[in-house]
Amino acid sequence: MSQLLQTDEIAWLRQQEWLWHGASGSSMVATHPATHGGRGSEPEFMRRYQPGDDIRWVDWAATLRLQRAMVRQPHPMQQSLLRIVLDTSASMTAFPQKWRAAVRLVAALGVITMSQLNAVQLITGQQETRVSHLEQWMADCTQLYATPPVHPFEFPELRVQPQPLVLCSDLWHAEWQSQLHRMARASHHGIVIHLLDAEECSPAYTGEITLVDSETGQERTLTMDAHLSARYRDALQHHLDAVRATCQQYGITHHLVDSQYSLWHTISEVCQ
Amino acid sequence: MSFIDAWVWWVGAPLLATLLVWHLLRHQATRQHVPSLHLWQFITAEQRSRRPWMWPLPWWLFALRMLIGSVLLLAASGPVWAASSPQPTRVIVVDTSASMRAQTPQGVRITLAKQHAHALIEGAPVQTRFTIVDVNARMFIRGNQLRERADAHRLVDALAAVHVASDVRALIPQLQALDNQRSDMFIISDDVALWQASDWPTGWQLVPIGGDAPNHFIEGVTVQSNATGWQGMVRVVADGPVPDRARLLELRDETGRLYDATYVNPHAGESVTWTFRMPVVPDVLVASLQPDSADALAADDVYWWRKPTQNALRIYLQSPDTRFLPAALQILPNVVRVETLADADIAIIDSPATLPIQRTIPTWLINPPSTALATFPVLTPPTLIGDAALLTQDVDLQSTQIVTASVLMTPIWAQRWLQSPLGTHAYVGVDSGIAHVVFGFALTHTDLPLRVEFPLLVRNVLRYLAPTTASDSMQTGHPYAVQTVEDAAAPLIVSQPLPATARMTQINQKWYLIDITNSGAYRIADRWYVANLLAPWESATHRTATTRALDAGFLQLGISLRQWCIWLSLVLLLCERALTWWTRRVT
Numbered sequence: 001m002s003q004l005l006q007t008d009e010i011a012w013l014r015q016q017e018w019l020w021h022g023a024s025g026s027s028m029v030a031t032h033p034a035t036h037g038g039r040g041s042e043p044e045f046m047r048r049y050q051p052g053d054d055i056r057w058v059d060w061a062a063t064l065r066l067q068r069a070m071v072r073q074p075h076p077m078q079q080s081l082l083r084i085v086l087d088t089s090a091s092m093t094a095f096p097q098k099w100r101a102a103v104r105l106v107a108a109l110g111v112i113t114m115s116q117l118n119a120v121q122l123i124t125g126q127q128e129t130r131v132s133h134l135e136q137w138m139a140d141c142t143q144l145y146a147t148p149p150v151h152p153f154e155f156p157e158l159r160v161q162p163q164p165l166v167l168c169s170d171l172w173h174a175e176w177q178s179q180l181h182r183m184a185r186a187s188h189h190g191i192v193i194h195l196l197d198a199e200e201c202s203p204a205y206t207g208e209i210t211l212v213d214s215e216t217g218q219e220r221t222l223t224m225d226a227h228l229s230a231r232y233r234d235a236l237q238h239h240l241d242a243v244r245a246t247c248q249q250y251g252i253t254h255h256l257v258d259s260q261y262s263l264w265h266t267i268s269e270v271c272q
Numbered sequence: 273m274s275f276i277d278a279w280v281w282w283v284g285a286p287l288l289a290t291l292l293v294w295h296l297l298r299h300q301a302t303r304q305h306v307p308s309l310h311l312w313q314f315i316t317a318e319q320r321s322r323r324p325w326m327w328p329l330p331w332w333l334f335a336l337r338m339l340i341g342s343v344l345l346l347a348a349s350g351p352v353w354a355a356s357s358p359q360p361t362r363v364i365v366v367d368t369s370a371s372m373r374a375q376t377p378q379g380v381r382i383t384l385a386k387q388h389a390h391a392l393i394e395g396a397p398v399q400t401r402f403t404i405v406d407v408n409a410r411m412f413i414r415g416n417q418l419r420e421r422a423d424a425h426r427l428v429d430a431l432a433a434v435h436v437a438s439d440v441r442a443l444i445p446q447l448q449a450l451d452n453q454r455s456d457m458f459i460i461s462d463d464v465a466l467w468q469a470s471d472w473p474t475g476w477q478l479v480p481i482g483g484d485a486p487n488h489f490i491e492g493v494t495v496q497s498n499a500t501g502w503q504g505m506v507r508v509v510a511d512g513p514v515p516d517r518a519r520l521l522e523l524r525d526e527t528g529r530l531y532d533a534t535y536v537n538p539h540a541g542e543s544v545t546w547t548f549r550m551p552v553v554p555d556v557l558v559a560s561l562q563p564d565s566a567d568a569l570a571a572d573d574v575y576w577w578r579k580p581t582q583n584a585l586r587i588y589l590q591s592p593d594t595r596f597l598p599a600a601l602q603i604l605p606n607v608v609r610v611e612t613l614a615d616a617d618i619a620i621i622d623s624p625a626t627l628p629i630q631r632t633i634p635t636w637l638i639n640p641p642s643t644a645l646a647t648f649p650v651l652t653p654p655t656l657i658g659d660a661a662l663l664t665q666d667v668d669l670q671s672t673q674i675v676t677a678s679v680l681m682t683p684i685w686a687q688r689w690l691q692s693p694l695g696t697h698a699y700v701g702v703d704s705g706i707a708h709v710v711f712g713f714a715l716t717h718t719d720l721p722l723r724v725e726f727p728l729l730v731r732n733v734l735r736y737l738a739p740t741t742a743s744d745s746m747q748t749g750h751p752y753a754v755q756t757v758e759d760a761a762a763p764l765i766v767s768q769p770l771p772a773t774a775r776m777t778q779i780n781q782k783w784y785l786i787d788i789t790n791s792g793a794y795r796i797a798d799r800w801y802v803a804n805l806l807a808p809w810e811s812a813t814h815r816t817a818t819t820r821a822l823d824a825g826f827l828q829l830g831i832s833l834r835q836w837c838i839w840l841s842l843v844l845l846l847c848e849r850a851l852t853w854w855t856r857r858v859t
Contacts, residue, residue, distance in 0.1 A: 091307030098307075172308035200307060208301040213309040220312055221301050231315045239311060 004100075004107055004142050009263060010134075013108050014115040018271045046072050047188065050160055073162070080163060081130075082113040083187070085123045086144075087169030089153035094214040098197050099148060101259035101266075102168050105193060107141040108267050109166060125153045152215075155179040158186035168193045170200070172215075177246055184250035191253045193270060194243065198260050203232060284345050288338065295334050333851055340844045347837030360456070362396050364389050364424075365405040365447060366431055367461035372481070381481045382431065385460045388479050389428040392458050393421060405447070406431055407461075490521075493559050493577040501551040504577075506559050508536045509543040520562040521546060525554035536561075588619040588633075618737045623714055634707045634737035639714040642678035649677050649692030659739070660687055660700045663709070663732045673719040678712035686710075700736065707737050 005013070046059060049069030057071040086106050093099050110120040111134065119132040122140065127149065131137040155178075158165070165187035171194055173179060183190045205224040212219050222228065240256065247254040255270050306312075366389055372382040393402060402424035447457065462481040495504035506521060518537035524530050531550060538544040557577045622638040653670050656663060669690060679695035682688055686701030686708070697712040720726050 094305065095307065170307060172310050174310060197307070203306075205302075205304060210301040210303045211309060211312060212303055212305045214305050214307055216309075218309055219303075220309055222312075228315070232311060235311045235315045 004104055004138065004145055005111065005263075009108070010111055010138075012264070013111040013267065016112050016267060016271055017116070018109075018112050045162065046070055047162065052160070080118045081121055081161075082109070082118060082164055082166065083121045083123060083158070083161070084109060084166045084168065085155065085158075085183075087153055087167070087171075088124045088149045088151075089173070090214045091170055091172045092153075092195075093148035095197060098170070098195065098259045100145065101257075101261075102195050103141055103145040104263055105195070105257070105266055105270075106168055107138060108263055109270070110137045110141070112267070112271070123156055123158070124149055125156065126151060128156075155182050157182065160186060162188055164189035164191060166191045166193065168195060170195050171243055176243070180243075180246050180250055180252060184252060188251070190247075190250065191270070192243075192247055192255065194240075194254060194256045195259055196256065198258055201233075201236060201258070203229060205229075288341065288345075291338065291341070330855060333848065333855060336844065336848050336851065340841050340848060343837050343841040343844065347841065360397055360400045361403065362392065362400050362456040362458070363403045363405060363447075364392055364428075365407050365457065365459040365461075366428070367459070367481075368406050368431055372462055381462050384481050385462075385479075386428050386431060388460050388481070389431075390425060392479075393424045393428070396421070396456075402427075404428060404431070407459075490559055490561060493557065495553055495557060495577055501549060502553045504548050504550070504553070504557070506546045506548070507543055508538055508546070508561065510538040522560050522562060523548065524558050524560070526556040526558060529554075531557070587617065589622075618734065632706065635709075636733050636737060637708065637710045639711060639717075640678065640680075642680075642712065645676045646679055646692060646694040646697070647676050649674060649694055649697055651690050651692055651697070653690055654688055656687055656689060656700065658687075659702075659707075659736060660689075662736050663689065663700060663729075665732055666728045667732060669729075674713050675717040676713065677717075680710060680712045709733050709736065 046062060047070070049058065049063075049071050053071050053073070057073055059070045059072045062070040062072075084106055086102065092102055106122065110122070110131070113120050114132060114134050114137060119130060120137060122129045122131070122144075124144065129140055131140060155167075165183060167179070167183055167190070169176075169179070169192070171179070171192075180190075180192070183192070203224075207224060208221065209224050210219050210221045244254050246252075257266050257269070261269075366385050368382065372380075372385060376384075378384060389404070396402070400421070402421065404424055404427040447459075457476045458479055459476060460479040460481060489509055490506060493504065493506050495502055497503075504523075506523070508519075508521060518535035521534050521536050522530060523532040531554075532548050534546050534548075536544050536546060559577070618634050618636065620636045620638070624637070624640065627637075627640055651670055651672060651674070653664065655661075674697070677690075677692070677697040680697060680699060682696045682699045683701065683703065685703045686699040688696045688699050689709075690696070690698035690712075698710060700709045701707070720729065
């Protein structure tokens with residue numbers, strides 16, 4: 001098996017700096033200490049109150065000013081965490097090129113994160129792995145690529161945390177909207193890497209063909225022609241527009257990625 | 273069509289096999305795994321492959337369709353319900369020949385026979401069905417269908433010894449036909465030697481009615497008018513032991529006034545004819561043999577002759593094997609049936625052994641001897657012209673089922689009535705001023721006697737052969753008075769096989785039927801009959817591979833096997849449609 005990431009790719013990735021949606025990687029840590037109402041000189045960041053927050057964190061002045069419950073949550077100074085949720089459903093794993101692209105992308109994001117002295121938590125449905133060492137991370141990703149999970153994928157219930165949360169999926173679930181909703185509830189910095197194959201974007205089938213759903217096994221026999229292909233492209237565009245609109249509604253960054261893109265191209269687009 | 277026909281196998285089996293092979297080897301569409309059908313379900317909700325045979329087809333759905341095809345093929349083959357009635361049946365044959373009227377020390381023989389019949393009815397297992405057969409010269413069967421116990425009792429009570437004895441051995445084949453239904457057969461007769469001399473099938477039981485008695489009987493009375501007055505003949509036969517002395521034969525009117533008398537004394541097995549002349553005769557002439565001793569004939573041993581009314585139709589009927597024709601003639605108005613060789617207005621010759629050389633009177637010739645038989649001819653009645661058009665009034669012979677028919681040579685004076693691609697099977701015409709109707713098939717080999725329109729056909733023929741005597745009282749859609757025979761059940765509601773019903777109503781103690789259809793199957797109360805309601809008993813169509821058997825068990829089922837198959841295929845078809853819909857929805 002060829003290496004998941006080449007040495008030159010790892011070297012290039014370690015030089016990258018990932019700016020999280022308008023903030024630098026260091027923005028995960030407050031850039032200045034709180035000056036009012038805080039507890040000493042601990043770095044804090046302010047956010048909206050959520051059920052379960054400590055009542056002592058409520059910033060009453062900000063609450064009065066903004067007319068909404070706000071809290072100042074202290075943040076540990078030490079290592080920050082990037083959570084990555086990887087869709088391991090059959091629609092991802094049953095297609096080698098797509099699955100390799102997905103794991104390479106996840107591995108690359110981990111390399112970038114750990115190069116900035118942060119940790120990575122990889123969540124694949126029912127399994128969670130927290131890694132802060134590059135060698136361990138690459139070994140885990142290689143293992144994941146070689147033996148993908150066989151159980152059905154379901155977006156996990158995650159604790160609310162301020163750290164960024166990345167979802168790498170093709171969003172072919174019928175419940176993709178609820179997935180995005182769960183993601184938005186779990187983090188304020190959601191990033192969706194929407195990974196699709198070129199064949200999914202523009203199917204090249206012709207004639208009598210029986211399509212088999214890789215997840216459910218359902219079949220549908222069609223007479224494929226230019227008209228039906230055009231209708232499919234229209235439906236796909238409509239679907240992508242709906243995904244983008246939903247992401248925008250939930251404050252999630254959406255990146256549409258073709259599995260055939262080079263890693264350089266994909267990372268450049270995601271890290272911009 | 274039947275599975276017995278070889279071509280059904282040559283065509284049907286390869287057809288089903290071809291469908292099966294085609295299904296197994298049919299071109300399959302290219303299978304392509306896709307991550308998800310999420311989008312395809314939206315854009316192809318109504319759009320599927322334009323080639324239905326490419327659609328995914330589960331094996332069980334294909335099997336169901338093959339089953340439907342097989343059932344439809346079975347229905348088209350006209351299956352025959354071979355099983356008879358599941359209920360036990362008991363056939364009681366009662367000899368009602370004239371000798372059964374004899375008075376014996378134990379009583380009148382027919383009374384004794386009735387007592388035995390009642391005992392057999394009562395001794396039968398529960399739910400036994402009965403057929404009462406009245407055996408006489410023409411094997412007149414009074415139990416016109418399988419009866420329940422109460423009806424059987426009533427039929428036995430209705431039996432009367434009014435018939436002339438004849439050789440009952442000729443009737444045994446017909447009784448054997450009844451016995452083919454695996455019935456219990458009991459024969460009650462006073463002539464044990466005669467029955468036992470016949471080819472006696474195993475399993476039949478003979479119930480002898482004993483007692484010696486003088487056996488002189490009046491066979492018949494015929495009175496005709498001529499230029500000098502009236503001339504009559506009385507025929508007396510001797511059956512069995514006869515007394516030494518001659519018997520006094522008297523002619524009286526219905527008031528008892530004596531017109532003439534003579535002594536007769538035929539020897540055993542012989543007959544004697546007494547010819548008499550009278551300037552005038554009463555409306556009713558009663559011939560009677562006076563008893564010569566206290567234990568001789570009963571006083572009611574008489575023969576009534578009625579003076580024919582004006583426009584009455586006298587028919588010379590020779591019908592050795594037909595039960596329906598006499599019954600149909602009997603119910604027609606203004607018909608006086610004369611079964612002697614005296615001159616007649618019409619001659620009806622049914623299934624003659626040889627053709628009559630000269631036909632000097634209008635003749636209805638049925639089933640002349642021929643060897644050129646056409647099996648199941650598909651009839652195409654041409655349009656009759658002239659007076660012959662009356663023959664098709666209210667009668668549709670095109671739908672008649674005929675098992676076999678002879679191909680007739682049509683005389684130059686005749687019109688073809690029924691034709692098939694093989695030739696002519698019936699013709700009508702007037703030869704030297706005398707009308708003739710010729711059928712090239714036996715009535716018993718058709719379903720004509722099963723039809724309500726059968727008496728109409730007889731009426732039409734009589735009107736054609738004797739235009740001045742026939743009556744128009746029988747017309748489609750008009751009330752028709754049904755003369756109930758003495759053993760007939762009181763008609764209630766006559767239902768056609770379809771939900772439509774034809775109600776019989778009683779007006780002035782006569783029953784009227786106001787519906788005449790082509791169908792012969794009717795139901796009265798909860799039992800099925802094979803109508804012609806006007807026929808004395810049900811007909812037994814010939815049980816061949818190509819005819820629809822209508823035996824008793826089949827009729828009790830109330831619905832034909834073919835209809836069962838069609839209903840079953842419809843139910844299966846609905847299931848197939850539902851499963852197909854479900855399959856498409858799932859896939």
